[in-house]
Amino acid sequence: MNASARIGDCLSVEELARLPDLSFQARYLADGMLQGIHASMQRGCSIEFKEHRKYTLGDRIQDIDWKVYARFDRMHVRIHEVDANLNTFFLLDNSESMMYRNPEAAIAKINYARALAAAMLLLLYRQKDAAALLLLEEEISGSLRPSASLRSHENMLNLLLTAGAPPALTENNVPRMPGRVARWDRTEPLFAEKIPSRSIVVLLSDFYLRPEELKLLLSPLREKQCEVLFFHIFDQQERDLFPGGNTKFQEAETGAKRMVNVDLIGEDYRRLFREHMAALAQLARSLGGESISFCTNEPPLSAFGAWLKARQRYGRRR
Amino acid sequence: MLHWGFPGFFAGLLLIAAPLLLHLLKRRPKTVLPFPSFFFLNDKLVRKQQRNNLLKILVLCCRIGFLSALAAAFAWPYFSGIAPRPESATVLVVDGSFSMPERAALALSSAELSSIGAAHPMRAIVAKTTFSASPEFVTEGSMLRKWIAENASSEETSKLYSAILAADAMLGEIPAQKRRIVIFSDRQKVPFQNLPRGKKLRFATQILLRTPPGTAPRGNLSVGMVHFAPEVLEEKTPVEIRATLCNFNDRESPAEVELFVNNRSVARRNLTVPPRGSVEECFTLPPVAGEVPFLDGKCVIRGLDRDNAIAADDVFYFAINRRSTVPILFSGDMRQSFLPDVLPLQALKAPDKADPSANLWIVEKISPGEAKAFSRAAKQFLQQGKCCAVVWENTQEMCDFLGAFDFRVRRRSTPEVRKFEMIRFDHRLFQDYLKVNAGSWFEPLFFDVPQIVPPHTAAVPALFTGNLPAVMEQKEGSGTLLVIAAATGKNHSNWQTFGNFLPFWRALAEGVKQSGGMPEHLTVNGSTVFPPGGESIRLVKAGNVLRMGKQYSVNVPAIESENALLPETFTLDDWIDPNAAGRAAGEHRSSRTVLSAAANRQNHWKIFLWAALLLLLVETALSNKAVC
Incomplete structure (x- = not known):
């Protein structure tokens, strides 16, 4: 039984949605998912020994301390500490489109992304890895200085709690249009100047922008030898466009309405979506990273767990 | 312009709401x-x-169009170039008789059509022995001109009076303010001056009589009547024949009169007939030796005036020696029927007292209450192998009489017939003697077409249109019962041309006498004339025949032949009803008239169905x- 299958069995989307708050979701995810498969993302010459930990299923055989085994007849693995230079930046898309949840889905995209981000922040905090969280909407909010302290971790969780706030209302109590828009162009100085070299940049978004534009924005990260990870989060309706004949849609960000026949354009839409996903994956690979797709109706961390396990098996690609 | 016969079907357009x-x-x-x-x-x-x-949207349009076209197909679409309420309408009545030059008629009608102009509905009637009308009102003069050119030529006499009344009825269909009848005639033999005057027209507001320019009216010569004495010829008795010869020309005309007996010339005489007058010429035939048979008489008059462009001739048939050695029984009115004029009849007052030597019994009228006695006597007569010819009369007695022979008669009234029906002759006897061509001038308007249903054993040698039996032949024992469903009264135009009718009865009587039954095949004799110049003419129908620049008038109806030329000042204005304009405009609006108009036009439903x-x-x- 592999790790991803075990995680998928133990945590469903509905369970995640029912969890009371974000910190609890993060702990639930980090404890339930990463037990046994987690390892530091950075390995190499700068790694120092920190402590021993009891061996659990899924740990690498190479990490077992055979001397301890010979002395105590117990299997322990060696835990190392990464250099303080390892920084992880999380950029969470907080646009109106991330608020979308189709009526049949248990969780909105933004909530799905928040839980993922919180879990990863908790994981990094436990490993004493420095992390920073930024929210992308019309402006970029959040601290740009990565930190591994408890206080900054709590601040980041608080920032995450502000994400996904309901849209502003007009005088008539209807959502103000246009809603929040992710201004990706504002990220240009961030990627070009403020993110240090050899950092990990995790983008959590539905990526409603052309890969060519994104490539231009992220190209400085390539020069800085940063690892870029795309967490492409989407709703099942976004991907499959449920058939339903003539349907009138209202775009979340602009409020524009458009009537389409889903049966007529569904096939083309799905093909475009697949092509977009492929383009994102190609772009992530070209930047030395990966693009992981998350559908909000799937077990929340099955894909993530599979990805982590792959990383554990093959190490960092660079 | 597209019109609709049944616009109510457009209620079906409500179905468009569905798509x-x-x-x-x-x-x-x-x-x-x-x-x-x-x-x-x-x-x-x-x-x-x-x-x-x-x-x-295109699919929706197609569905709407489909339903609309379907509704239109049911709504009886027809095309008409007529505006809903034209200013004027005209019916041209063209005299189609022989005396009317065809070219002159065409020139006259062309000029008239040109003067009428566009957007005014026009229609034409060519008056012949019957009349034919163009199919519908049109606004294109060229179409009407073409139709007149195709129908104007005729070798018949014309009945303008009937044509004018028909033209008046046609004008009733058009809600025009001015409705005109224009008559093109050479004013020859037009009987209007003898007709009673008064408001004869119901819808026309104007009637014009026009003569072709450059053609002076011309008259002709004709044989008015032929009398002969004694009526029954005895052996070695001379026959005196008196012929009344008429001249319709404005000047005296030299003529040649020739008398034929059994198609053999027996006398020829030259004489001069005074202008617009008549002379009586007397001929005496030498006595005939031996038994005197039936004789076919024929009197021919030929104009000898070479200066006259058309010397008109006339032929008159008559019967000589109506007595027969074998009597022909006749039950009917001797004064009303023409049969006594052509056959030696023996009136049969009481049916049970029939002459046993007679082979033919013609029953034309049955006295009230005597139907049973007549049928009983007829059965006895037929049992002897003889022939009984029943001439139909629309009375209860006749129905009862025929009922005894399993004939049934539908007494309901015949539907009104607005067109002339043709008669069809299948039997040689009728082909030869009643003449197929006679069918073209058979007018059911002038009497009811009887609806006699013969028994299944009867043969039907002649039919009216609609398969109504015209002549029925029923074998009773060794005898033959012949039912002729047409009266022989003098009011019935076709039968009164007894010159053509004579040979039929003659042959029937002779055939019955010789073989004891109706002959299967008979041949015509005595209907061929030999005009100067050599070419023979077979006179097979009433009317005028032109050969070698001469006109031969055969048995023209009396009303046409007994009238001279109309004066130039003659008009028909007093036929116009002053109230005609208001009446016609109101009546035309009725849906019945619209339907009637639609019924006369081609239904273009197929266009919409396609x-x-x-x-x-x-x-x-x-x-x-x-x-x-």
Whole structure:
């Protein structure tokens, strides 16, 4: 039984949605998912020994301390500490489109992304890895200085709690249009100047922008030898466009309405979506990273767990 | 212009609401669904969607068009170039008799059509022995001119009076303010001056009589009547024949009169007939040796005036020696029927006292209450192998009489017939003697077409249109019962031309006498004339015949032949009813008239049916492409 299958069995989307708050979701995810498969993302010459930990299923055989085994007849693995230079930046898309949840889905995209981000922040905090969280909407909010302290971790969780706030209302109590828009162009100085070299940049978004534009924005990260990870989060309706004949849609960000026949354009839409996903994956690979797709109706961390396990098996690609 | 005979069918257009509602209901989604982004609903997909919307609109149009075309197909569409309320309407009545030069008629009608101009409905009637009318009112003079050119030529006499009344009825269909009848005639033998004057026309507001320019009216010569004495010839008795010869010319005309007996010239005489007058010429035939048979008499007059462009001739048939050695029994009115004029009849007052030597019994009238006695006597007569010819009369006694021989008669009134019916002759006897051509001037308007249903054993040698039996032949024992469903009264135009009718009865009587029954095949003798110049003419129908520049008038109806030329000042204005304009305009608005007008025109429903099918095909093709 592999790790991803075990995680998928133990945590469903509905369970995640029912969890009371974000910190609890993060702990639930980090404890339930990463037990046994987690390892530091950075390995190499700068790694120092920190402590021993009891061996659990899924740990690498190479990490077992055979001397301890010979002395105590117990299997322990060696835990190392990464250099303080390892920084992880999380950029969470907080646009109106991330608020979308189709009526049949248990969780909105933004909530799905928040839980993922919180879990990863908790994981990094436990490993004493420095992390920073930024929210992308019309402006970029959040601290740009990565930190591994408890206080900054709590601040980041608080920032995450502000994400996904309901849209502003007009005088008539209807959502103000246009809603929040992710201004990706504002990220240009961030990627070009403020993110240090050899950092990990995790983008959590539905990526409603052309890969060519994104490539231009992220190209400085390539020069800085940063690892870029795309967490492409989407709703099942976004991907499959449920058939339903003539349907009138209202775009979340602009409020524009458009009537389409889903049966007529569904096939083309799905093909475009697949092509977009492929383009994102190609772009992530070209930047030395990966693009992981998350559908909000799937077990929340099955894909993530599979990805982590792959990383554990093959190490960092660079 | 397209008109509709039954516009009520357009109520079916309400069905259009169905596809419209379907279209709108399917087009309008009830709710607006939020969607994260139209990032993938790019221009290409939008264009595809727009194209699909266009297809759906086309499908909707096709469905609406299909239903509309279907409704239109049922609404009896017909084309007419007539405006709903034209200013004027004209019916041209062209005298189609022989005396009317065809070229002159065409020139006259062309000039008139040109003067009428466009947008005014016109129609034409060519008056012959019967008259024929153009199919409908048109506004294109060229079409009417072509129709007149095809129908104007005739070798018949014309009945202008009937044609004018028909033209008046046609004008009743048009709600025009001015309705004109224009008569093109050479004023020759037109009987108007003898007709009673008064408001004869119901719808016409003007009637014009026009003579072709450059053609002076011309008269002709004719044999008015032939009398002979004694009526029954005895052996070695000379026959005295007196012929009344008429001249319709304005000047005295030299003529040659020739008398024929059994188609053999027996006398010829030259004389001069005074202008617009007549002379009586007397001929005496030498006595005939031996038994005197039936004789066919024929009197021919030929104009000898070479200066006269058309010397008119006339032929008159008559019977000589009506007595027969074998009597022909006759039950009827000797004064009303023409049969006594041509056959040696023996009146049979009491049916049970029939002459046993007679072979033919003609029953034309049955006295009230004597039907049973007549049928009983007729059965006895037929049992002896003889022939009984029943001439139909529309009385209860005649029905009862025929009922005894299993003939049935439908007593309901004959539907009004607005056109002339043809008569069809299958039996040689009728082909030869009643003449197929006579059918063309058979007018059921002048008497009821009887609806006699013969028994299944009877043969039907002649039929009216609609398969109504005209002549029925029933074998009773060794005898033959012949039922002729047409009266022989003098009011019936076709039968009164007894010159043609004579040989039939003569042959019937002779055939019955010789073989004891009706002959199967008979041949005509005595109907051929030999005009100067050599070419023979077979006179087979009433009317005028032109040969070698001469006109031969055969048994023209009396009303046509006994009238001279009309004066130049003659008009028919007093026939116009001053109230005609208001009456016609009001009556035309009735739906009955509209239906009547539609019924006379071609129903173009097929055009719309094809259009509906085409639209259906297009709809099927488009709806397969469109996603609804």
